[in-house]
Amino acid sequence: MLKSELVAHLANRNPKIREFLVKKGVDDIINRMIEALLDEKGRIELRGFGSLSCRYYGPRRAHNPRSGEFLTAAACAKPHFKAGRILKARIINAPIIEDNLDSV
Secondary structure, three states: OOHHHHHHHHHHHOOOOOHHHHHHHHHHHHHHHHHHHHOOOOEEEEOOOEEEEEEEEOOEEEEOOOOOOEEEEOOEEEEEEEEOHHHHHHHHHOOOOHHHHHOO
């Protein structure tokens, strides 16, 4: 689902709220989640859905396969998602959609 589809879905379910206000609300939630992740030891937990966190990796020795030289890759942070128990159970029990198998 795209963000625009989410906004349209929420606007249809709440016809008394204008679509631009729904969009602003969705944007505010997403921006607050990003800010929470960027805080020191930032972590977001949505019960049943999963948890988001940042994992920090130190500098490491890397290899350029084209030139064969070794170099030092800088430290970095990467997002990490761990699915919750309810989400895992629903995915396992979900019917298989044939369209998704073509891309695998």
